[in-house]
Amino acid sequence: MIPDLEGAEVLIAVDEHGSIGAAARHLGITQPAASARLRTMEARWGLALVERSARGSRLTDAGQAVAGWGRAAFERVAALQAGLEALQERHDRGLRVAASLTVAGYLVPRWLGELRARYPAATPQLMVVNSAAVIGLVHDGTADLGFIETPDLPPDLAVRRIGEDALVVVAHPSHPWAHRDEPVATDELAAEPLVLREPGSGTRRTFEAALGSAPTVALEASSTASLVGAVIAGIAPGVVSERAVTAAVQNGELVPVATTMNARRPLSVVWSRERRLSRTAEALVAIATAGSATMKP
The missing domain is CATH 3.40.190.10 (Periplasmic binding protein-like II)
Structure with a gap:
């Protein structure tokens, strides 16, 4: 049978505080509830664990033994709890x-x-x-x-x-695309050498899906910063996240190019x-x- 931990808790509190009433107050339960827990434990095991009198309550020899085992059990439970909490905190x-x-x-x-x-x-x-x-x-x-x-x-x-995120085509202000009025079509995008991210990147995969064909590569960059830098240097237009070129567009280093491509990811x-x-x-x-x-x- 599984030990009665609630009864053991009351038994230990009676030993430490001298009465069932004081034990109940310590545990935050009513005195009848504490008494009921003790009676249930005693009946279950057929043992007299507490001697009750007008002056208070004290543990019998059997009660002292059970209280000692209970304290050891609760110490182990506390150690288990502390260990689990430490593991959870580290995790x-x-x-x-x-x-x-x-x-x-x-x-x-x-x-x-x-x-x-x-x-x-x-x-x-x-x-x-x-x-x-x-x-x-x-x-x-x-x-x-x-x-x-x-x-x-x-x-x-x-x-x-x-x-979601939007891809844009950007160009150096001197590039012809920076001054045209009509949008650049996808076939023009496919034919024009571009600065692109490397294969395997989300930017490259989204652009290729929107383009519907293999692009022409002027330069592959493994980082967004290097891609933007290459376009600013005038190597070729580039395809990049709209977020990455906000500042460069605002200060005039790059010009957004209107296209017929819908590249959202x-x-x-x-x-x-x-x-x-x-x-x-x-x-x-x-x-x-x-x-x-x-x-x-």
């Missing part, structure tokens, strides 16, 4: 986040700041790679959460859409269905989801 404190470049550069820092405001002890680790690599890091367990910017969503991971967070998310991971997903309504360039 919640460490959060491994992988994010594709646009999300990492323009959105994740804001979300992590809000997460730290809620959980000051959290120590998130951020890995910045392209969307294909993010999915790989979540697959192999290196990352707890992955933020991606690709239409190719992994069917074997849990996925939540958190917003979902922004999503992914995680393994096989691994339980920590509280901090769940909080970050909620923060990112709530922030989707305000995700403007």
Whole structure:
């Protein structure tokens, strides 16, 4: 039979406080409830554990033995509780986040700041790679959460859409496209050498899907910053997230080019269905989801 822990708790309190009434007050229960717990325990085991008198209550020899065993049991339970809480705190404190470049550069820092405001002890680790690599890091367990910017969503991971992003074509002010009135058609985009992100990136995959054909590459850049720098240097027009060129367009370094292409892509967070998310991971997903309504360039 499973030991009666509620009865043992009352028994220990009677030993320490001298009466059933004082024990009940210590435990925050009524005296009749405390008495009932003791009677149930005594009846269950066929033992007299407490001697009751007008002057108070004291434990019998059997009661003293049971109280001693009870104290040892509660100490072990307390140690188990402390150990579990420590493990939970360590699990919640460490959060491994992988994010594709646009999300990492323009959105994740804001979300992590809000997460730290809620959980000051959290120590998130951020890995910045392209969307294909993010999915790989979540697959192999290196990352707890992955933020991606690709239409190719992994069917074997849990996925939540958190917003969307628009790709734009930008050019140096001296490029002919910077001064034309009519939009650039997709066949012109396909024929023109462009500065693009590397294969496997969400930007490249979204652009190729919108273009409907293989693009002509003038330069491949493995980061958004290097792509924007190459376009500013006049190498060729580039295709990039609208968020990444807001400042360059505002200060006149780049000119947005009107096109007939509709290149919008979902922004999503992914995680393994096989691994339980920590509280901090769940909080970050909620923060990112709530922030989707305000995700403007």
